[in-house]
Amino acid sequence: MRRSVSIAGLAAALVLGTIGFSAGQNGLAASAQEKMSTTEVKIDNFSFGPVTLTVPVETTVTWINHDDIPHTVVSTDDSKTFKSKVLDTDEKFSFTFSRPGTYPYFCSIHPKMTGKVIVQ
Numbered sequence: 001m002r003r004s005v006s007i008a009g010l011a012a013a014l015v016l017g018t019i020g021f022s023a024g025q026n027g028l029a030a031s032a033q034e035k036m037s038t039t040e041v042k043i044d045n046f047s048f049g050p051v052t053l054t055v056p057v058e059t060t061v062t063w064i065n066h067d068d069i070p071h072t073v074v075s076t077d078d079s080k081t082f083k084s085k086v087l088d089t090d091e092k093f094s095f096t097f098s099r100p101g102t103y104p105y106f107c108s109i110h111p112k113m114t115g116k117v118i119v120q
């Protein structure tokens with residue numbers, strides 16, 4: 001018990017130190033976050049959100065299935081750029097867009113579910 005208390009104290013000191021440090025580095029932290037080019041599309045209630053996503057080149061887009069039924073993410077552009085496996089609840093699929101263009105996609109299990117990624 002004594003040991004876990006001192007670990008908690010140490011952890012608190014670390015957290016406080018980190019907060020103090022990051023407060024001084026706020027500007028830097030914010031700009032670093034903007035450069036992280038990962039974007040999420042949520043699959044929920046038989047729809048993709050956002051339906052249309054616009055991202056810069058070299059962005060990794062991750063689809064996450066929040067429904068309790070399976071879905072897929074399959075591109076319908078001419079070159080069939082990406083195709084996920086069947087995603088069960090909370091499963092993810094990621095694809096990095098390295099070329100500009102418009103990438104329409106749908107769920108092959110529920111073809112009325114459609115979305116679009118625009119890469120600039």
Ligand SMILES: [Cu+2]
Nearest residue numbers: 071107109110
């Ligand atoms: Cu579906």
